[in-house]
Amino acid sequence: MNLQTLEKLKFPIGEFHKTDSISKTDIENWIATIEAFPSKIKSLTQSLSIEELNWIYRPKGWSIKQVVHHCADSHMNSLIRFKLALTEDVPDIKPYEEQLWAELADGNSNDISPSLQIIEGVHARWVLLLKSFGTKELKKQFFHPGNMKIVSLEENIGVYAWHCNHHLAHIEQALLYKGQF
Template sequence: MTNLQYPIGPFVYGQAHTFEQVREAIDHIANQAHRFTELVGKWGDDRLDTPYRPEGWTVRQLVHHVADSHMNAYIRTKLALTEDNPTIKPYEEGEWAKLPDSVLPASHSLVILSNLHDRWVAVLRGLNEADFDRTYYHPGSNRTFTLGEVIRNYQWHGEHHYQHIYRLAERNGWV
């Protein structure tokens, strides 16, 4: 079950990172929406409504979740860049996944991800090395995060959910 839940392993917080590693993470984020669209963009409801693991979200919910999560990350990035260690607003991702928009076509969130990542990456590529030391405070985690760590976390986050879907597709012979 752990391999189904964490196909690339859990994200490890608190690790040191270089500016080059952050830039590589940005490049990865820049390509995430395209990879998701290539994988699921033409899938029908039967595949989109398949859970990626027992007791897990459906592919459709995963795609919508990535859009929700990355929208929050984009706003948090801007807050960290324009305020001194702002306290961000956590959200209940599991509850968001149950809201009525969770049954909309996955294409809605794929379009959001494409445009959102274009904007987010434009901001991130315009920053200097010191900007990635800017922080925000997450009251749900009771800790402060640097933007460098946040960017590496969201690189992982996108890949984590992509691999949920890709490995489901492999198991079912869809790729």
């Protein structure tokens, strides 16, 4: 497999690209994507067998079950980061080793139902919070020491809408190729 093919498998919808100007419509669309994610991921995964849950989406990539568990971990962390930014002045957030978390017992479990429940609950709270934002809240920021960047909440809404679609595409890809890499 060539490098270009591997990159396409890693980023089936492309990488996130920050726009120079974020509109109200962008924010509304991104929030709608985040709101729809729990039902979409559940629909894609609820009837999968253990064998299918263990299919990978690319060579040396995560299994479907690890993608689901990762989304629960990542989106919990994101909600906390949003709340920190809303209540503190440009707080440093805590990065985590997502690759290592995916190898832990709970990140590699064949039972994805707890993670689907987490995603459903976190997204319900997260969307309620996001829909309450005015201009002031959208401009709030946090510092990410992992990439040494200050990130605004409006940008991070876009990042997580992309993240939702990115991982849904990974699951669809694993199902399409039946994990055969």
